[in-house]
Every structure is written in C-alpha cells, then in structure tokens.
Amino acid sequence: MEKRIYLDNSATTPVRPEVLEAVYPFLTEHGGNPSSRHKEGRIAKTAFENAREQVAHAINCQTKEIIFTSCATEANNSVLKGYLSGLRGKVVKNHIITTAVEHPSVFATAKALEKDGYEVTFLPVDKFGRIDLELLKSSIKENTGLISVMMVNNETGNIYPVKEIGKIASEKGVLFHIDAVQAIGKVPVDVKEIGCDFLTLTAHKFYGLKGAGVLFVKWGKWTAPFITGGHQEKNRRAGTENVVGVVGLGKAIELAVSEQAEESERLRKLRDHFEKRVLEEIPYTRIVGDPDGRVSFISNISFRFIEGEAILLKLDYEGIAVSTGSACSSGNLEPSHVVTAMKIDPEESHSSIRFSLGRSTTLEDMEYTVEKLKNIIQQLRSFSPVYDKFITQNQKESDRRVQ
Ligand code: PLP
Numbered sequence: 001m002e003k004r005i006y007l008d009n010s011a012t013t014p015v016r017p018e019v020l021e022a023v024y025p026f027l028t029e030h031g032g033n034p035s036s037r038h039k040e041g042r043i044a045k046t047a048f049e050n051a052r053e054q055v056a057h058a059i060n061c062q063t064k065e066i067i068f069t070s071c072a073t074e075a076n077n078s079v080l081k082g083y084l085s086g087l088r089g090k091v092v093k094n095h096i097i098t099t100a101v102e103h104p105s106v107f108a109t110a111k112a113l114e115k116d117g118y119e120v121t122f123l124p125v126d127k128f129g130r131i132d133l134e135l136l137k138s139s140i141k142e143n144t145g146l147i148s149v150m151m152v153n154n155e156t157g158n159i160y161p162v163k164e165i166g167k168i169a170s171e172k173g174v175l176f177h178i179d180a181v182q183a184i185g186k187v188p189v190d191v192k193e194i195g196c197d198f199l200t201l202t203a204h205k206f207y208g209l210k211g212a213g214v215l216f217v218k219w220g221k222w223t224a225p226f227i228t229g230g231h232q233e234k235n236r237r238a239g240t241e242n243v244v245g246v247v248g249l250g251k252a253i254e255l256a257v258s259e260q261a262e263e264s265e266r267l268r269k270l271r272d273h274f275e276k277r278v279l280e281e282i283p284y285t286r287i288v289g290d291p292d293g294r295v296s297f298i299s300n301i302s303f304r305f306i307e308g309e310a311i312l313l314k315l316d317y318e319g320i321a322v323s324t325g326s327a328c329s330s331g332n333l334e335p336s337h338v339v340t341a342m343k344i345d346p347e348e349s350h351s352s353i354r355f356s357l358g359r360s361t362t363l364e365d366m367e368y369t370v371e372k373l374k375n376i377i378q379q380l381r382s383f384s385p386v387y388d389k390f391i392t393q394n395q396k397e398s399d400r401r402v403q
Contacts, residue, residue, distance in 0.1 A: 005320045005365045009205075009358030010154050010182060010298055015248070016207035016359065022251040023209065026244045034241050035232070044243045051250025055214055058257040059199065060190045067215045067233045068246050072181045072202035073105040075215035076148075078237075079177045079198045080109045082226040083146050084118065093145030095119040097174075099131055100341035101155075106148055106179055107337060119143065128290040129158045129342050137168055146175045151183035155338045155354060156289030157298025159187060166195035175221065181205055185256030186264055186295045197221050201253070203245060207359065208252035212245030267357045268296035274355070274366040275299055281370065282377050288344065288352050302344070302352040303373075305387035306380040311353050314376040320369055323354045347386065 006014070026047065032040030034048045049063070056063045069075045084092055098110050100122045107122075114120040121139045123131050131149070140147075147169050151162050162178050169176035177198035180189050185206040191199055198221075201214040215237075222236070230238030278301055279285055288300040303311060308324035315322050339349040355369070381387040 003319050005369060006360060007355045007357060007365075007369065008321045008323050009361075010157075010354060010356035011323055012204045012210065013207045013358055014360075015209055016252065016255070018255060019208055019248045019252045023244050023248045026247055030243075032243075034243060044241075047247050048241055048243055051246045054250035054254045055201075058184070058189075058253045059201075059216060060192050061216055062219060064234065065191075065216055065219050067217060067237050068241065068249075069213040069215050069237060070211055070242070071213040072103075072179065072200045073213075075200040075202075075213050076103070076105040076177075076179055077109050078215060078226040079200070080106065080113060080146070080148060082222070082224070083175065083177075084113065093143045095121070095141055095144040096146045096148065097121045097123065097136065097139050097144060098148045099123045099125065099150070099160075101125050101129055101153055101158075101338045102148070102150055103154055103179060103181070104337075106150070110148070123149075125341050127342055127344065129153060129156050129288075129338070130290055130293070131160065133161065133164055133168070136165065140168070140172045140174060144172070144174050146177060148177040148179070150179040150181075151189065152180070152186060152295050153289075153338065154182045155298075155336060156300050156342075157182075157294040157356075158290045159183075159293045159295060162194050162196065170195055182295070182298075184253065185260050186297055188260065189257075191216055191218075203249035203252055206252050206256040209245045209248045212242055212249045214249070263359065264296050267361065270357055270361060270363060270366050271296050271299050273363070274370060275301070277367075277370045278373065282374055286348070288339065288342070288349075297357045299355045299357075300352055301355070302348045303377050304348055304351055305384045305390065306351050306377065308351050308353050310380055311351070311373075311376060314380070315353075315369075315372065318372045318376070320372060323356070324352065 030040065030043045032044040034041060034045035052063045052066050055066050096110060096113065096118065098106060098120065110120045123136055123139065125131055147165060149160055149162065149165055152159055166176055175197045178194065178196045179200045181200060181202050182205060183189050184201050197218045199216040203212040204210040225236050225238060227238045232238055232241055275287060284304040286302050288302055312322055312324050335346060335349040339352060
C-alpha cells in the first residue's frame with residue numbers, strides 16, 4: 001500500500017481500533033432500538049446509556065445534562081437558534097456575542113440570525129487571533145443573552161480563555177456556550193470548572209465515528225425540544241438514537257481524555273521540532289496564530305510568495321495530507337474568515353498551510369515532511385513572479401547599500 005502521512009487530524013481523525021471493537025457488536029449482533037421494551041432494545045439502551053456516562057465522566061457533568069446529536073454543527077445551530085426560540089419560561093434577550101474566528105457552524109449561524117434582525121457582536125481579534133476580554137466585558141448590554149466562544153480554534157489552534165469568559169458571563173447573568181470540538185482530548189475540558197451553560201463536541205475529531213455529536217446543557221437551562229417528534233433525549237432531541245455512533249463516541253472520549261496529558265506532550269515535542277526546522281531551513285515562513293497559547297497538535301505556517309493550494313497538492317502527491325486554513329473552506333480559494341479577521345497580509349494568508357498532528361504521527365513523518373517541504377517550496381518559488389520581484393528588489397537595495 002502507498003505510504004501516506006496524515007497531517008489533517010483537525011479535519012477529521014481515523015476511527016481507532018478500540019472504538020471499532022466497541023461498535024462491532026452493534027453493527028452485527030445487536031441491532032435493537034433503544035426505545036423498544038424487548039431484550040434487543042434493552043441491550044441497545046444499556047450501551048447507549050453507558051456512553052452517556054462515559055461522556056459525563058469525561059467533561060465532569062451529570063448524565064442528564066448530555067444530549068446526543070448528529071454532529072457539532074447540529075449542536076451549535078441548536079444552541080444559537082434554539083436559545084432564541086426555545087428557552088421556555090425565560091425572557092430571551094436578542095443580543096448575542098461571539099467572535100470573528102468561530103467555526104462556520106457558529107459564525108454563519110450568527111450571521112443568519114443577524115440578517116433575521118437579531119443583534120450580534122462579532123468580537124475582533126488581533127494579528128495573533130487573540131480576543132480582548134475587556135472588550136468582551138464592555139460589549140455586554142442589558143439585552144445580551146448569550147456568549148458563544150470556541151475553546152480551541154480549528155485553523156490556528158489558538159486556545160481561548162473560556163474560564164475567564166465563564167466568570168464574566170456568570171457575573172453578568174449571560175448564558176455561555178463553548179464549541180469545544182478541537183479541545184477535547186487536547187486540553188482538559190471540565191464544564192464545572194469552566195462554568196459554561198452549553199458545550200459542543202463531535203466524535204470524529206477524537207477517533208470516533210462521523211455522525212455522532214454531543215451538546216452539554218447545564219441542567220435546568222433548557223427544557224424545550226430543539227427537534228420535535230419523539231421522546232428521545234428526554235424530549236429534547238427527537239429521532240431514533242444512533243447507537244453505533246454513540247457507543248463509539250463513548251469509548252473514544254474515554255480514551256482521548258485518559259491519554260490527553262501524555263499525548264499532548266508527545267505531540268508538542270514533534271510539533272516544536274517540526275516548526276523549528278521549517279522556520280530555520282525555509283526562508284520567509286511564519287507561524288500563524290498565538291505563539292504563546294496554542295494546542296500542541298496544530299501548526300499553521302505561512303510560506304510567503306506561493307499559493308497554499310499549490311503546496312497542498314504537491315504534498316498530497318508526495319503522500320502527505322494537509323489542509324489550507326480551514327478544511328471546511330477547502331475548494332474555496334478565498335482566505336478563510338479566520339485569517340481575514342486576523343488582518344494578515346493577503347499574500348501571506350493565501351500561503352498558509354495547516355499541519356494537524358495525531359495519534360499516528362511520528363518523528364520520522366515530521367522529518368520526511370520537512371524534507372519534502374523544502375523541495376516543494378523552493379520549486380514553487382522558482383516559478384513565482386512575486387518571489388522573483390521581491391528578490392530582485394532586495395538585491396537592488398543591498399547593491400545600493402554597498403555602493
Ligand atoms: N466546530 C469546530 C471548531 C470544528 O472544527 C468543526 C469541524 O471542523 C465543527 C464545529 C463541525 O463539526 P461537525 O463536522 O461534527 O459538524
């Protein structure tokens with residue numbers, strides 16, 4: 001088989017063997033519906049509820065605070081839209097605060113709500129992608145009802161100060177939602193410690209199956225259904241349960257959280273070594289993101305004077321899978337809203353590549369990637385008129401200085 005190096009773990013992760021083993025009986029032997037009263041149904045229900053306990057244990061909440069969804073996009077949409085339409089018995093306020101660098105499942109949903117007449121504040125970020133907590137605080141108004149901020153950014157790996165935001169939100173009596181999709185298994189996620197009301201996860205980012213997500217809802221905060229038509233998930237999210245996906249999610253989260261500290265450290269060493277070599281051995285490169293506050297599995301680097309898409313295709317040809325900016329905006333040659341919000345020079349933002357490491361990543365993979373990158377960048381720059389112009393100009397300036 002062709003050797004492949006998969007450095008796109010932020011886009012999705014392969015299913016790990018322990019998860020496959022856990023779900024196999026539910027694909028073959030136990031096909032019951034958890035709502036059925038017979039033995040087959042009871043077996044499915046027991047496994048499903050066991051997964052709920054695994055999730056509750058992983059993020060430190062009660063089992064009744066977990067709602068299983070089809071994905072994080074569903075969970076994020078449900079919070080933003082459901083908050084406005086369905087918090088029964090609460091006075092729903094019409095101002096939402098979020099950031100300019102959220103995943104599209106929050107960002108585009110907030111934009112759509114804005115179009116519908118709701119008030120939305122998109123907090124700006126600096127050139128490192130950081131938000132200003134003072135600005136967040138001063139943006140809270142009488143009618144602010146919800147703050148939605150991600151814990152880890154999917155393009156840069158930036159870690160956001162959710163604990164501090166949780167404190168501000170609770171002092172001001174505002175609900176707080178966190179998209180923790182890229183955080184779980186990479187940094188500790190403890191909903192009690194953070195003090196949030198809603199939190200979103202998705203199995204396929206931590207070696208579970210695609211099609212299973214989680215919405216944590218602090219008990220008592222939300223009782224209205226966000227999908228109607230069935231009694232499932234305590235009448236909050238109707239639809240026959242995805243037993244296979246959820247059993248896999250339970251196993252995957254248990255393993256991800258128990259291995260988190262050690263695996264994050266292992267990846268930190270690989271990532272730091274990789275970045276050191278790239279920055280030292282390939283000129284005109286730069287880290288995109290917050291150098292002091294990033295998760296260890298994401299490295300977003302800009303390679304000036306060339307298109308990221310060209311680098312991606314060349315690396316793919318060499319057996320290395322990476323992504324340009326956000327995987328979700330692939331196929332679109334425009335820089336993502338995240339790098340745009342960071343006000344990075346367009347020439348630089350077009351040239352950024354996200355390397356996201358994972359369980360299978362080895363030192364050998366990273367060394368191989370650096371070697372291939374060195375050749376690819378040199379070759380692409382040799383065809384680049386922008387690079388040529390830059391070098392010629394630099395040469396002229398240095399000749400002038402010598403004279
Ligand atoms: N939120 C973040 C931060 C993500 O990175 C992603 C996926 O890329 C999502 C939400 C959406 O997840 P899902 O594919 O489960 O809808």
